[in-house]
Amino acid sequence: MHRKQKEAATARSARVWIAGLTGLALAQGAAAAPLIDLGVAAQYSAFIFGDVKAANDVEGRLAVGGSLTANGLSVGYRAPAGSTGPALVVGGDVKFTNGRIYSSAPGSVKDSSAGEGNLVPWDPALAHYGNSYGVFGGQNKGSSSYLDLRAEPKISGVVDFKxxxxxxxxxxxxxxxxxxxxxxxxxxxxxxxxxxxxxxxxxxxxxxxxxxxxxxxxxxxxxxxxxxxxxxxxxxxxxxxxxxxxxxxxxxxxxxxxxxxxxxxxxxxxxxxxxxxxxxxxxxxxxxxxxxxxxxxxxxxxxxxxxxxxxxxxxxxxxxxxxxGHQVPEPQAGWLAALAAAAAALVARRRSKT
Known part of the structure; x- marks a missing residue:
């Protein structure tokens, strides 16, 4: 075999080798479990971008990017003990009548929700609960006066809905x-x-x-x-x-x-x-x-x-x-560069032998 033919064969072998390793790296990256994170929405039972025209029972916190109209809504009574911030966030107008914004369960409440999910201590009788509050960025359109609803013009500082x-x-x-x-x-x-x-x-x-x-x-x-x-x-x-x-x-x-x-x-x-x-x-x-x-x-x-x-x-x-430590990271540019350098070294070594 002529020298140029040997060098071409060596180069082909190196390309096959690096392609195989690169494919392995990509396959490992593709096999990685996806990252699924709901971000700020995970703090709420419901996170709605626009209007809520009716609501009656939301066990955790509620975030509404548009306007809220609700009659007889109970909200917030199963939020974990120690939760901070408003139990209700409304970006627009609010008309909330004949309901209650509950505070989260006090630490003294023992779990009585066996079989009802996530094992958050709460009292189904709601006998030990105080009241929390809500904020809104628009106008109060006639909500019940006993509800603690606070105007918050800079609502994006509370929740950036967009x-x-x-x-x-x-x-x-x-x-x-x-x-x-x-x-x-x-x-x-x-x-x-x-x-x-x-x-x-x-x-x-x-x-x-x-x-x-x-x-x-x-x-x-x-x-x-x-x-x-x-x-x-x-x-x-x-x-x-x-x-x-x-x-x-x-x-x-x-x-x-x-x-x-x-x-x-x-x-x-x-x-x-x-x-x-x-x-x-x-x-x-x-x-x-x-x-x-x-x-x-x-x-x-x-x-x-x-x-x-x-x-x-x-x-x-x-x-x-x-x-x-539960996921395989996607192949990075540095990893691929290292493969290229290794392949170049292999080619140089084989050329020196020929």
Whole structure:
């Protein structure tokens, strides 16, 4: 073999070697569990970017970027003991009548919520609770005078709704592109979800409802059954349909993952209207009007609320950050540069031998 041919062969070998190692690095990065963090919204049972036209029972704190209209609303009674700041934040006008803004449970209250999620000490009789307060950035439109509602012209200093909306909308879109880790099957009317079973995994399921699930102008989600998911895993369910989606079916197998952990997230990146029944999990629907008469055990994030439904205190637990040692970091430029330097050294060494 001529010298130039040997050098070309050596260079090809080096390229194959570096390509293989680079592919391995990229594969490791792709396999990393995604970082899922709801940011400031995680401090609230419900975080709504626009108007809330009706509300009756929000167990944790409530943040409303637009205006709030509520009659008989109870809010804040299951926020963790020691919570600071207002239990209610309204960016616009507020009309809040015949309700109560509760303070969080005092430290002396023992847990009496066994089986009701996240094990936050609270007294269902609400006998030991004082009152908290709310702030609003617009006008008070006739709220009950006994409620402690304080005008706050610089509401963005309390909650930056625009920044939160941008962050959460981007997060929703990113989650919708994650690769599936489990299987989705619909042998009969129900949909069965089966995960990988890996400990600490982020299980991802994609659901695109077909024509048989269409009722009028709405996509109707049938009952869901979840299986083969480790006790310490997260579950992300991407519902990919646009338009009106109804989450009103049953949810079998979700409760053990959601309760005391808060690790189930329904992501509706494209929906513009979502009807909620009883849902065991958080709901991220940044573009959607939310309505229904059900109960959501999780953090609720949406564009607006048009009909009152109950919202429990079951905040979503963020996935570990890379420095926590639970994730493989994405390959960095330095790592790839090191590969290139190693390949160059290999080429030089082989040339010296020839």
């Amino acid at each position: 920044a939160a909306q941008n962050q959460l909308t981007a997060l929703s879109g990113s989650l919708a592109t994650l690769a599936s880790t489990g299987t989705v099957a619909q042998p009969w009317s129900d949909i069965s979800l089966s995960g990988s079973g890996k400990a600490g995994a982020v299980e991802v399921f994609d659901i695109l409802l077909g024509s048989k699930n269409k009722l009028g102008g709405s996509w109707v989600m049938p009952s869901l059954t979840l299986s083969n998911v480790a006790a310490d895993a997260w579950v992300v369910i991407n519902i990919l349909n646009e338009g009106d989606v109804q989450l009103t079916g049953g949810f079998s197998g979700f409760k053990p993952v959601q309760e005391a952990q808060g690790k189930v997230l329904f992501n509706l990146a494209k929906a513009n209207r979502v009807k909620l029944g009883w849902v065991d999990g958080s709901v991220l629907a940044p573009k959607a009007e939310l309505y229904g008469q059900g109960h959501v055990e999780g953090t609720v994030i949406g564009a607006s609320i048009s009909q009152a439904f109950e919202i429990g205190w079951e905040p979503f637990t963020p996935t570990p950050k890379p420095q926590d």
